[in-house]
Amino acid sequence: MLENLGAAAGANLLAPAVLFFALGAIAGWLKSDLTIPDQVAKSLALYLMLCIGFKGGVEARASGLTPDLLSAGALGLCLSFAAPFAAYAALRAFGALDRVTAAATAAHYGSVSVVTFAAGSEYLRAIGVEFGGYMAAVLALMETPAILAALLIAGSRGGAAGARIKPTLWREVFLNGAAVVLVGSFIIGAITNEPGRERLDLFVGALFQGALCLFLLDMGLVASRRLAAAPKLNWGLIGFALVWPLLSAAAALAASMALNLSLGDASLMAVLAASASYIAAPAAMRIALPNADAGVYLSLSLGVTFPFNLLVGIPLYHAIARLMYG
Amino acid sequence: MDLVTRTKLEIFVEAHAVNDLERMLTRVGFKGCSVFEGVEGAGSHGAWRQTGVDEAGMRLIITIGSEASARAALTWLEDYFKSYPGVVAVSEVKVLRAERF
Numbered sequence: 142m143l144e145n146l147g148a149a150a151g152a153n154l155l156a157p158a159v160l161f162f163a164l165g166a167i168a169g170w171l172k173s174d175l176t177i178p179d180q181v182a183k184s185l186a187l188y189l190m191l192c193i194g195f196k197g198g199v200e201a202r203a204s205g206l207t208p209d210l211l212s213a214g215a216l217g218l219c220l221s222f223a224a225p226f227a228a229y230a231a232l233r234a235f236g237a238l239d240r241v242t243a244a245a246t247a248a249h250y251g252s253v254s255v256v257t258f259a260a261g262s263e264y265l266r267a268i269g270v271e272f273g274g275y276m277a278a279v280l281a282l283m284e285t286p287a288i289l290a291a292l293l294i295a296g297s298r299g300g301a302a303g304a305r306i307k308p309t310l311w312r313e314v315f316l317n318g319a320a321v322v323l324v325g326s327f328i329i330g331a332i333t334n335e336p337g338r339e340r341l342d343l344f345v346g347a348l349f350q351g352a353l354c355l356f357l358l359d360m361g362l363v364a365s366r367r368l369a370a371a372p373k374l375n376w377g378l379i380g381f382a383l384v385w386p387l388l389s390a391a392a393a394l395a396a397s398m399a400l401n402l403s404l405g406d407a408s409l410m411a412v413l414a415a416s417a418s419y420i421a422a423p424a425a426m427r428i429a430l431p432n433a434d435a436g437v438y439l440s441l442s443l444g445v446t447f448p449f450n451l452l453v454g455i456p457l458y459h460a461i462a463r464l465m466y467g
Numbered sequence: 468m469d470l471v472t473r474t475k476l477e478i479f480v481e482a483h484a485v486n487d488l489e490r491m492l493t494r495v496g497f498k499g500c501s502v503f504e505g506v507e508g509a510g511s512h513g514a515w516r517q518t519g520v521d522e523a524g525m526r527l528i529i530t531i532g533s534e535a536s537a538r539a540a541l542t543w544l545e546d547y548f549k550s551y552p553g554v555v556a557v558s559e560v561k562v563l564r565a566e567r568f
Contacts, residue, residue, distance in 0.1 A: 179505065179524075313483065424483070427481055427483060428483050431550050431551045431552065432550070
């Protein structure tokens with residue numbers, strides 16, 4: 142088991158995408174002037190979501206409306222909604238955070254990271270583990286419930302200064318650009334099916350890995366700079382950002398097994414549960430809970446949990462899944 | 468040269484507030500504004516960076532109008548800044564073609 146885990150972790154660490162992330166992190170740490178222009182990074186993020194959504198849609202169409210799809214979707218919704226309540230309690234107990242910042246941080250840990258999902262699915266493809274294309278839809282489903290849960294938490298705990306429900310917030314939560322591209326591409330993939338994939342084969346296939354590498358180079362830069370500018374993080378918070386993904390992944394794996402999801406689906410469910418949002422959740426929290434400290438929740442999700450999942454978590458969750466599935 | 472005195476507001480707000488702010492400025496009598504992206508800096512909420520993935524970024528809105536409009540806008544902003552981060556600076560400026568402001 143340990144040998145297999147070591148080999149898997151080694152293979153993961155030598156994947157180009159992970160090495161580009163490390164390059165970005167080192168460049169940021171050394172204060173290099175390397176930067177990915179803002180609009181390029183945003184375009185890359187949209188491109189990755191288009192690919193993930195489109196390929197997921199094509200594959201979901203091929204497999205049809207299966208019980209696994211419904212089970213995975215329901216599980217994803219439940220995990221995303223329930224996680225912030227537990228994360229909030231842990232953050233208050235171990236991180237010594239104020240209520241509003243704890244609620245906002247909890248939203249990040251209930252919501253999901255698209256790039257962690259992309260890295261997880263690429264890892265599974267590289268080692269030949271199959272998973273359902275509908276997992277892209279599960280990814281989309283898991284973005285929002287955590288944000289709603291965080292608003293409930295903040296609203297029910299003494300009416301925190303934030304929690305202002307306004308049209309801007311709902312537009313941001315349900316119609317943010319990332320969500321529209323992801324869900325829209327999924328639907329387009331499902332409609333156009335295989336002929337569509339053949340026409341976009343180069344764009345959504347061969348070019349994807351290169352774009353992921355470039356995006357992760359930027360993420361490495363952002364993560365290291367974010368961590369360097371995070372003086373408020375205490376050991377309790379850093380411990381939370383490292384232990385929460387493990388617990389969350391374990392819970393997702395146990396639930397996936399109980400629902401008879403496949404090994405690949407369970408592994409990706411664990412990756413999703415362990416990941417923390419840094420696109421959808423921060424945007425929503427800035428509007429809904431403006432008094433929450435963005436320096437805390439962004440530093441934790443981007444500076445600690447994202448690198449942990451990318452470097453160690455993804456192969457670890459799959460190894461645990463293999464052990465559980467025998 | 469026919470220069471006329473007007474009031475200029477320079478407002479830094481988060482990106483999500485720009486639409487609300489533009490509507491407010493129109494409502495209180497400003498005839499236009501300029502919105503700048505790509506501004507970076509630091510303040511009491513930490514660094515403002517245009518990092519692409521994790522930052523919605525700040526926007527700089529510059530508008531010029533009458534003193535009465537500026538006062539109305541400042542009242543709105545005073546309330547807004549009780550909850551959200553941002554900065555506003557007020558100054559007197561000389562403009563040509565006063566009817567445009």
